[in-house]
Amino acid sequence: MKLRGMTWDHPRGYDPVVAASEAFRAETGVEIAWDKRSLQAFADAPIAELAEAYDFIVLDHPHVGQIAEVGALLPLPLPADALASLGGSAESYVWKGICWAYALDAACQMAAFRPDLGPPLPRLWEDFLAADAAKFSPLTPLLPVDALDMLMTLVAGRGGAVMPAGPAHFVSDDNGLYALRILRALYDLGTDEQVEMNPIAVLEALTTTDDFALSPCLFGYVNYARPGFRTHRVAYFDLPLCAGHRRPRSILGGAGIGVSARTRHPDEAIRFAQWITAPEVQSGVYLANNGQPANRHTWLAQADNPEVSGFFKGGFHTIDNAWTRPRDIWFLDFVDEVCAILPDFFRKAIPEDRFLRRINQIYRHHLCEV
Numbered sequence: 001m002k003l004r005g006m007t008w009d010h011p012r013g014y015d016p017v018v019a020a021s022e023a024f025r026a027e028t029g030v031e032i033a034w035d036k037r038s039l040q041a042f043a044d045a046p047i048a049e050l051a052e053a054y055d056f057i058v059l060d061h062p063h064v065g066q067i068a069e070v071g072a073l074l075p076l077p078l079p080a081d082a083l084a085s086l087g088g089s090a091e092s093y094v095w096k097g098i099c100w101a102y103a104l105d106a107a108c109q110m111a112a113f114r115p116d117l118g119p120p121l122p123r124l125w126e127d128f129l130a131a132d133a134a135k136f137s138p139l140t141p142l143l144p145v146d147a148l149d150m151l152m153t154l155v156a157g158r159g160g161a162v163m164p165a166g167p168a169h170f171v172s173d174d175n176g177l178y179a180l181r182i183l184r185a186l187y188d189l190g191t192d193e194q195v196e197m198n199p200i201a202v203l204e205a206l207t208t209t210d211d212f213a214l215s216p217c218l219f220g221y222v223n224y225a226r227p228g229f230r231t232h233r234v235a236y237f238d239l240p241l242c243a244g245h246r247r248p249r250s251i252l253g254g255a256g257i258g259v260s261a262r263t264r265h266p267d268e269a270i271r272f273a274q275w276i277t278a279p280e281v282q283s284g285v286y287l288a289n290n291g292q293p294a295n296r297h298t299w300l301a302q303a304d305n306p307e308v309s310g311f312f313k314g315g316f317h318t319i320d321n322a323w324t325r326p327r328d329i330w331f332l333d334f335v336d337e338v339c340a341i342l343p344d345f346f347r348k349a350i351p352e353d354r355f356l357r358r359i360n361q362i363y364r365h366h367l368c369e370v
Helices: 011-028 039-044 047-051 061-070 125-129 144-157 173-189 192-196 199-208 266-276 279-288 296-302 316-320 331-347 352-369
Strands: 002-008 031-037 056-059 102-105 109-113 214-219 235-237 255-259
Touching: 002 011, 002 039, 002 255, 002 266, 011 031, 011 102, 011 266, 011 279, 047 056, 047 061, 056 061, 056 266, 061 331, 102 266, 109 144, 109 316, 125 173, 144 173, 144 214, 144 331, 173 192, 173 331, 173 352, 192 331, 199 214, 255 266, 266 279, 279 296, 296 316, 331 352
Parallel strands: 002 031, 002 056
Antiparallel strands: 056 255, 102 255, 109 214, 109 235
């Protein structure tokens, strides 16, 4: 028997599922071959199309509302160990009481720095508005989807983790203007190329050059904290706080593994999805092969491992307080339309109030279409 899976194109997304599949084959005789798609396609590609060709799809949780609507994936038994969920990772794939994927990989936006360069670490987001903010030497991924994610993270950090804020506003005026002001300050402190950079590009720059000392907000990758992965290592720290708030809030990222509704071998496919997300596999072959587990127990145990503690310990508080993006069917199209205009916000210096009005107009348009 041979099954097929689709994951995303990075050692963190590909290496651990391939290694785990080989271990599963040795144990069960079931073969699983994996293909990979770009990080952008991971966020954008319709799951229904992938489910026509693959038994497994590694996916992002904002897709689950759409998945439920079209029935692309099989409903799965609910996870057995609710206490093993990290920052709501397991719950993010449960929609209206039905589980559509198992949490495979956990991530959130956190902060990263080069310990060997010894930069000062920002404590507050407002530090980037200060006259001496250049001392942080920051580089921020402001590719549109990452900039929008950061806007939501900044709003959540001010206590606005419920988004949309109401039927007329995706975010409130006060929170939205605050977030856009911080985003513009970070753009001005870095380079224009940030508008084309995702977290991987920023981490590559941090670990292969000495041009920048930290990134205040990006989706964390454990690989770049490992010795020998790149020329230099990064370590992670909890996100800066919004003034007057004590809790770092970040949008939840990561990935889940779903089973196609078209698979000819549902029992075996579900068995593998449960197996690869079990604690012993997450802490074993998955972690050992560039994996970034979603299991809470694994994160706690690895906090004392000097090879990876810079990741698992440094950003734990942030990820354990993460919040889940909207999963309603309007959300993905809303994201696409906002992302299409975000580069102009930076490059054409569109005023924050005018840009925020446009975001809320787009939100109302997509909400009315549902």
